[in-house]
Amino acid sequence: MQSVSTLERVLRGTALSLVIFFFMFPIFWIFLMSFQTNETILRVPPSMVFEPTLTNYRSLISGTLEGSTATLEIRFMGNLYNSLFLSVTSVTVGLLLGVPAAYAFAKLKFRGSEDIAFTLLSFRFAPPLLVLLPLTIYFQKIGLADTYVGLIWVYQLIVLPLILWIVRGYFEDIPSDIEYAHRIAGHGFWSTFTKIALPLAGPGIAAAGLLAFIFAWNNFIFALVLASADKQPVTVGALAFITASGINYGQIAAGIMLSIAPTFALALYAQRYLVEGLSLGAVKG
Amino acid sequence: MSLSLKDVHKSFKKDVVLDGVSLEVPTGKTLVLFGPSGAGKTVLLRLIAGVIEPDAGEIAIAGRDMHGVEPEDRGIGMAFQNFALFPHLSAHENIASPLTAQRQSKSAIADGVQRLAKLLKIDHVLGHKPKELSNGQKQRTALARALAGQPNVLLLDDPLRNVDAKLRFEMRLELPRLIKDQNATVIYVTQDYKEAMAFGDEIAVINGGRVQQVGSPAEIYLTPANTDIARLFGDPVINLLEVTPQMGPSGPFVSVSDQHLVLPPSHVGDVDRPCILGLRPEALRFVEAGAPGAIPLTVETEAPLNEKTVTLAVTARGREIMMSRPAGTPGPSTGAAHMGINASAALLFDRDTGALIPSQDAKTKGKVA
Numbered sequence: 001m002q003s004v005s006t007l008e009r010v011l012r013g014t015a016l017s018l019v020i021f022f023f024m025f026p027i028f029w030i031f032l033m034s035f036q037t038n039e040t041i042l043r044v045p046p047s048m049v050f051e052p053t054l055t056n057y058r059s060l061i062s063g064t065l066e067g068s069t070a071t072l073e074i075r076f077m078g079n080l081y082n083s084l085f086l087s088v089t090s091v092t093v094g095l096l097l098g099v100p101a102a103y104a105f106a107k108l109k110f111r112g113s114e115d116i117a118f119t120l121l122s123f124r125f126a127p128p129l130l131v132l133l134p135l136t137i138y139f140q141k142i143g144l145a146d147t148y149v150g151l152i153w154v155y156q157l158i159v160l161p162l163i164l165w166i167v168r169g170y171f172e173d174i175p176s177d178i179e180y181a182h183r184i185a186g187h188g189f190w191s192t193f194t195k196i197a198l199p200l201a202g203p204g205i206a207a208a209g210l211l212a213f214i215f216a217w218n219n220f221i222f223a224l225v226l227a228s229a230d231k232q233p234v235t236v237g238a239l240a241f242i243t244a245s246g247i248n249y250g251q252i253a254a255g256i257m258l259s260i261a262p263t264f265a266l267a268l269y270a271q272r273y274l275v276e277g278l279s280l281g282a283v284k285g
Numbered sequence: 286m287s288l289s290l291k292d293v294h295k296s297f298k299k300d301v302v303l304d305g306v307s308l309e310v311p312t313g314k315t316l317v318l319f320g321p322s323g324a325g326k327t328v329l330l331r332l333i334a335g336v337i338e339p340d341a342g343e344i345a346i347a348g349r350d351m352h353g354v355e356p357e358d359r360g361i362g363m364a365f366q367n368f369a370l371f372p373h374l375s376a377h378e379n380i381a382s383p384l385t386a387q388r389q390s391k392s393a394i395a396d397g398v399q400r401l402a403k404l405l406k407i408d409h410v411l412g413h414k415p416k417e418l419s420n421g422q423k424q425r426t427a428l429a430r431a432l433a434g435q436p437n438v439l440l441l442d443d444p445l446r447n448v449d450a451k452l453r454f455e456m457r458l459e460l461p462r463l464i465k466d467q468n469a470t471v472i473y474v475t476q477d478y479k480e481a482m483a484f485g486d487e488i489a490v491i492n493g494g495r496v497q498q499v500g501s502p503a504e505i506y507l508t509p510a511n512t513d514i515a516r517l518f519g520d521p522v523i524n525l526l527e528v529t530p531q532m533g534p535s536g537p538f539v540s541v542s543d544q545h546l547v548l549p550p551s552h553v554g555d556v557d558r559p560c561i562l563g564l565r566p567e568a569l570r571f572v573e574a575g576a577p578g579a580i581p582l583t584v585e586t587e588a589p590l591n592e593k594t595v596t597l598a599v600t601a602r603g604r605e606i607m608m609s610r611p612a613g614t615p616g617p618s619t620g621a622a623h624m625g626i627n628a629s630a631a632l633l634f635d636r637d638t639g640a641l642i643p644s645q646d647a648k649t650k651g652k653v654a
Contacts, residue, residue, distance in 0.1 A: 177369035180336040183356040184363045186386030186434060199373045 027260075033253035041249045056254035076255055078230065079237030084262065086148070086223070086233055087216040090155035091209055097156070098163035099205060103197060105164070106171035107179070117168070120161050128221045131157065136225060146228045154222050159212040166211070170204030171197060207274050214263050234259040286347035286360070286437035287312045288333070288470050293342035295328055302328045304494035305342070310487075312347075315464060315471040317485030319478065319517070325494045326474045327366070330440045333472065335359050346438055357386065362436030362469070366443040368427040370415040376402075376426045377411040383434030401429040404463070421452040432467060439469040445480065457483055478518045482506070490514050508632070512639040515563050515632065521595050521607040524564040527636060532556050539633075542580045542600045546626055549644040552633060560642065563632035566595065566609035571616045572625035579623035582606060587618040598622065 004012075033041050035052040060076045104110070105117045123131075135154065136145065144150030174197060182192045198205070220235040227236070234255065241252045267274070288310040295303040302325045310316040318326045331337045333344060335356035344351045351359060362383065370379050377398055384394040402408035405425040415423055428444060444460075445453045461484055464471050473484050481488050482502040490498045490505065498510035509515035515523045528539040530552055537552045538545040539562055546562075548555075572579045582598040585605075589612065596608040596616065608624065610616055633642045 175367070175369065176336075177365050177367060178371060180331070180334065180356070181363065181365060181369040181430070182371065182382065183336060184334050184359075184361055185383040185430065186357045187382070188355070188357055196371060 030253045030256050033249060034257045036250055036253075038246070038248060038250050041253075056250040057258075060251060060254050060258065074237075074240050075229065076234070076237060076240075076258075079232055079234045080258060082227075082231055082237075083217055083233035083235070083259065086151055086155060087213050089148070090152050090159050090216045091213045093152060094156055094159035094163050094212055095205065095209055098160050098208075099167055099198075099201075100193075102164050102167035103171050103193060106168045107176070107197075117164065120164055123157050124161050128157075132221065132225050139226060145226060146231060148231060151223060151227055151231065154226060155216050155219065157222075158215050158219060162212050162215060163205075163208045166208035167201060167204055170201035174200050203273065206270070210266060210270050210274055213266065217263050286470055288438055288472070289343075289345045289348075290329075290333070291343040291345075293329070293332060293344060294340045295325075295332060295337070296340055302494055303332075303339075306491070306494070306496055308489055308496065308499070310470050310472065312470055313468055314486045315461075315473055315484055317481040317488045318472060318474045318491055319481040319485075319488050320476070320491040321517075322476060324491045326491060327442055329491070330363065330442050330472065330474060333438070334361050334363050334440060360434075360437045361440060362431035362434055362438070363440040364427045364431040364442060364444045366446050366474075368415070368423045368447070370423060370427055370430075372415050375412055375414055376407065376418065376422070379415070379426055380411075380429045380433050382430060383436075387434060397433055398429075401433055405429050421448050424448050424452070424456075428463075432463070435467070435469075437469055439464065439467060439471045441471065441473045443474050443476065446476070460484065478520070482518070490517070508641060508643070509563075510641050512561055512563065512634050515634070515641075519565060521566045521609055523632075524566065524569075524606050525634075526562045526564070526604060528560050528562045529557060530555050530560060530633070541626065542582070542602055542604075544578050544580045546578065546628055546631065548628075548631070548633065551644050552642070555633065555642055559636035561634040561636050561639070563634060564606075564626060565630055565632075566607045567593075568627040568630035569606065569608040570610060570625050570627070571608075572623050574623050576623065576625060579625055582622060582624055584617050584619050584622050587616075598624065 032048065032050075034056055035054070036050050037053060037055065040047075040050045060074070063074055063077060105113050131154075139145040139150050144153070178200075179192050179196055182196045183189070187195065217233075218235065219233070223231070223233050223236045227233075238252060238255050238259070241248045241255065288308075290306055290308045293303055293306045294301075306325075306329060308316065318329065320326055328337070332339050333346075333351075335351060335354060338352075346359060346361075370376075371382070374382075380398045380401060381394050384397050389397070398411065399408060402411055405428060407422050407425045407429065410418060410422055413422075415426070418426060424444060424447065428441075431439060431441070441464075445456055448456070457480060464473075464484070473480075475481050475484075485502055487499060488502055488505050489496050490510070492513065498505060498514055500508075505514065506518050509518060512525060515525070526541065528541070530537045530539050530548060532538075532553075533545060533547070535547055536550045537548045537556055539548060539560070540546075541562070574581075580600060582600045585597045585599055587597075588595045591612060593609050593612055594614070594616065596610075596618075598606045598608060600606060606624065616622075633644065634640060635642055
């Protein structure tokens, strides 16, 4: 490590603080809002001094929204569960389909493989609404509208290209000689895939899975159009806080805190893994 | 198990890598594949191993055509030039890989790995991952893995390429014995002619996707099929002089610095043909000034190696000549001197094609491809 002058250290620290402040302040503010009532939130000028209350969280968890005029039933916990269920199953399905496909694209050059891989990537180029309109009609005809299966299927549009293209790079980085050595040692194709290719691409697969999970969790438009109330994830469910009698900022803030918690925790936990995994794939040894 | 290749072709897109290669290796023999990089040696090994398929031609192991036989069913052991160890497994697990594939019992696997590790002196690092091993240890681990399954055919792809000089020297002594103990048919790829001479029952010189010559080490050395092969085998490198044979009273001869070197009578037909004369440094010796055929030259430098002394001299015409003599034999280290040529060891090549012009009284005749 080079010696760093005090001035440089101070400047660097200030720059870092500014960046952190810029990105983290909204989250911090929402965190504060989630412990306030609508009245304290809407005070002018805003203040960081208030009496914290847990009513927002309590009403979210119990599912009753106490408005100024009436009591509203909300299904926030149900939404949270939907988000979790949809994201986890989508990513699982995406990994089960995408990882073997990525391996095929990386290692078994077959006729048209590049075209197929690119077509799959191109799903990410099209605006989702383009797909959604015809899809809604089809799904209604074949009975997939408003089902988990239908949603998970559509979620593959987000998850599959991501997994495919990230993991493919990892498989391509595994020297073929290592796999050849395993085959020659007497192991079959499948064993070489599971015992050599999968463990060596492990960090990449984990990083891709994590990113796919975050993308699936954050999805709004597919669920908005294709799912009814009882199948909706939090991203869509949060709309319920905008009621005829006003917007419940406190509950929205609490809802946001609860809905970002899983991805936030996951990203914090896997941060090192994620950066390592993604950058390893970019630098070919 | 004998190994045979018949007219094997392989191209990658438009790049022809192997252009009709045919080879035979009898059971238990070692064939050295020798050639410069890019000659197609590694591709040939991969074809035999079955990880890539030939475009045309036949590969047979023990007389059985290997077309469509998966690599794991061919009974082959292979050591890669870059080792290709499994990076996420310990040295022990790496070596055990062929044994687990054969579904051997746990104790049999442990015994097998221990035996090989002891033999190759890596038993103290069996628990280490490949990245914790030195290059020499990696190389031995890769070798142990190739040997562990007791394969019938052993493919060694320049296994000493990536190890340091000291280890290479040790392994050059150890490896032939180790290979013989395996009783396997071996193909050994190398770019080092000393390795080729030390290991091979036979040497196949391959260049540009074709086999240029197959023969015993002695045949390749004494009757190289062309000037390229003559240059590749031998240290110091062979002297190649442009000459044109002429007819004299005692048969065809060539002039070297106005001195006549009489050629075997079978070269009568080569009179007036542009040729290249190949003189091995050890076929040249210092002689007295008055000796018949003595060629005057000036000694430039002398390099006393331990087992031989190499001299660089220049003829009156300015041609550089390398001479070599056993260490301890006297000779001038500088200044004017005279050289005599051992005519029977002289080689004559065609100047246009570089191909050897065989002389009929040559005792050993190489199979020229």
